[in-house]
Amino acid sequence: MENSFYNFANQQLTQIIKNELINLEKYVANELAFIYLENDTAQNRLLLRKITQLHLPLNVVLVSENIEISKLAWQANLLHFLHLPKMELYPNFTLFQDRLMYKHEYKELPKKLKINFKGGVDIIEIKDICYCIGEGNYTTIFLSTGLKKTITFQLNALEKKLCLAPNFQRIGKSFIINIDKVSKIKGSSVNLNSKNELELIISPLYIKRLKKAVMWY
Structure with a gap:
């Protein structure tokens, strides 16, 4: 190596x-x-x-x-x-x-996210995840490929899987964001790199938290 x-x-x-x-x-x-x-x-x-x-x-x-x-x-x-x-x-x-x-002593962080559902398993490449929005028992995952997937999985449960990786940050009650995908923050909007550029609108409080996470450089 x-x-x-x-x-x-x-x-x-x-x-x-x-x-x-x-x-x-x-x-x-x-x-x-x-x-x-x-x-x-x-x-x-x-x-x-x-x-x-x-x-x-x-x-x-x-x-x-x-x-x-x-x-x-x-x-x-x-x-x-x-x-x-x-x-x-x-x-x-x-x-x-x-x-x-x-x-x-510990396993390396997984490269894929496995989500079990009735009758099968959903496999998602973790590096492709831009952000996740939780609503009750459902979470929608937005991918850099331009696709999005809604899963029967609470955001809190997904956080335990994703936020082991340092580039994933829980921003407020409803969002998990991959800070490596953030390309621009302006006003209340956040742009993320993907096949079709994604724009996320969040409150000023959460914008402030996100800036603290990504602006160290």
Whole structure:
């Protein structure tokens, strides 16, 4: 498995991390992406955003000598912030090892959503979900393919399945939104990327909550 390294000026540090990862292969189920940032700037936030679009946030590790930018790892819900003062790998790399071992104990997030109904099973690709609207015992799922599916499933029950993934956020009583699909927020409208661009109208309170979820970058 080939891990990815972004924005590392110190190639020696890159090689040291690669060597250490060899001993951790059994704990790594997916390719990891390491990104080095010196400070918190708009340009660096944009770069981090691009990396989290290429790789799932929970497979991304933010590396820096500057502990002040650790909040970016938390805001972006990354796997880990690796603080390397004076570019020294230990003792802080041990914390990263512990995180990998802890994560290894749990199954990876599912790629498909299985909804049982009388007489069969509905299979939905989780990456295709833009948003969900709940109404009583029914939930309508809007997909990036342009399709929508109404299922006999309460939104609360669906939330337990979807919101394990960091890109799905419960926004208020009736909505779950895939923040990776949000392309524009203007006024009370939210546009989401899909085959036929979707527009969702929500209240100012929920717009404010959504902005907090997506505007870290």
